[in-house]
Amino acid sequence: MSVIDLERALKGQRSPEIMRIRTQMGPWGITTSPDGRWVVAANRESPQGACEGNTISIIDVDLARVGAANAEVARVRVGTDDPNGQTRPFIPSFTPNRREIIVPNFRSDNVSIVDLKRAVNGDRNPEIARIPLTRPDGREARPKGSAVTSDGHYAVISGGARVTAVPFTPSGTVWIIDLRKREVVATVTGVGNDPYGLALAEANH
Numbered sequence: 524m525s526v527i528d529l530e531r532a533l534k535g536q537r538s539p540e541i542m543r544i545r546t547q548m549g550p551w552g553i554t555t556s557p558d559g560r561w562v563v564a565a566n567r568e569s570p571q572g573a574c575e576g577n578t579i580s581i582i583d584v585d586l587a588r589v590g591a592a593n594a595e596v597a598r599v600r601v602g603t604d605d606p607n608g609q610t611r612p613f614i615p616s617f618t619p620n621r622r623e624i625i626v627p628n629f630r631s632d633n634v635s636i637v638d639l640k641r642a643v644n645g646d647r648n649p650e651i652a653r654i655p656l657t658r659p660d661g662r663e664a665r666p667k668g669s670a671v672t673s674d675g676h677y678a679v680i681s682g683g684a685r686v687t688a689v690p691f692t693p694s695g696t697v698w699i700i701d702l703r704k705r706e707v708v709a710t711v712t713g714v715g716n717d718p719y720g721l722a723l724a725e726a727n728h
Contacts, residue, residue, distance in 0.1 A: 524550050524578070526587045526594070529688055530690035542590040545581040547598060552614035556621040560584055561639065563624055566598075575609035579600060581642055583720055597642040599649050601635035602628030614720060616669040618702065623651075623700075625678045627666035632656050634666060634680055634700060652705045656680065658696055658714060666698070669722040678702055683715035694711065697721070 525552050526542040533540035551567035562584060566576035578598050587594040602610030617639075618625070624637040631635040634654045642649035656664035666682035666701040694715030 524553075524562075524582070528588075531554070541588065542594070544582060544587065544595050547578045548574065548576045550610070551581065554615050554617055554624075555584075555621055556617045556639075557713065558621055561617075561621070561643075562587070563615050565615050565618070565626060567611055567613060567629075571727075574662045575611040575630055577608055577610040577612070578607075578638065579612055579624065581624075581639070583643075592639050597645070597649070599637050599642050601626045601637065601650055602631040602653065613667040614669055616671050618671050618675045619673055620675055623702070625671060625680075625700075627669050627680050627682065629665050629667060629682070631667065632664040634669070634678070634698075634710060636702070636705070654700060654705060654707065656682070656698055656707065658683065659710065660692070664696065664698075667719045670721050670723045671702070672723060673725055676702060677708075679721060679723060681714070681718040682723045683714070683717060692715070 526541040530540045539708045547566040548569045550564035552565040562582040564580045565579045568575040581597040599612045608649045610628040613627045614716035626635040636652040638651045665684045666680045678700040680698045683696040686694040693713040695718040697711040699709040701708045
């Protein structure tokens with residue numbers, strides 16, 4: 524992961540990159556905590572071979588801005604108990620209170636909930652929940668995107684395997700997870716083909 528100084532970049536400096544943080548492999552999805560203190564990157568897959576990751580990297584922004592070698596303060600395995608298991612984590616999200624990190628795991632067809640405090644304090648088991656996802660048609664869930672409602676009650680996950688067959692049948696699926704119950708409470712099907720990112724729009728009443 525590259526850490527870039529925005530002010531230096533805006534001033535036209537050719538080398539505004541502060542440091543590079545080595546992660547498990549190919550970081551892909553990335554998110555920032557609501558208070559800007561933490562960055563989480565999902566280590567999806569190697570760009571050099573057929574190997575997928577199974578961790579997220581938690582970065583301390585204050586350490587990263589000064590180029591500290593220990594800026595990656597935690598690396599958490601998600602979606603599997605097997606150190607060699609390949610879960611291919613995708614796009615993580617923070618809950619609004621920054622206490623938990625939601626991680627869709629493409630290959631293992633589940634969603635991990637990681638306790639931030641436990642992770643940064645070195646707890647060996649900061650993954651506090653693992654929620655399996657299924658599709659009504661029995662095909663793989665293949666979750667990718669995530670978002671959390673502003674009250675922290677629900678996580679919304681997008682996914683569904685890519686469809687190339689003709690005639691085309693929409694494979695996209697959206698799951699709604701009750702974060703208090705730690706379970707899927709609704710599933711929406713037919714949402715396009717191979718959806719990735721998503722966003723929530725909440726009405727003001």
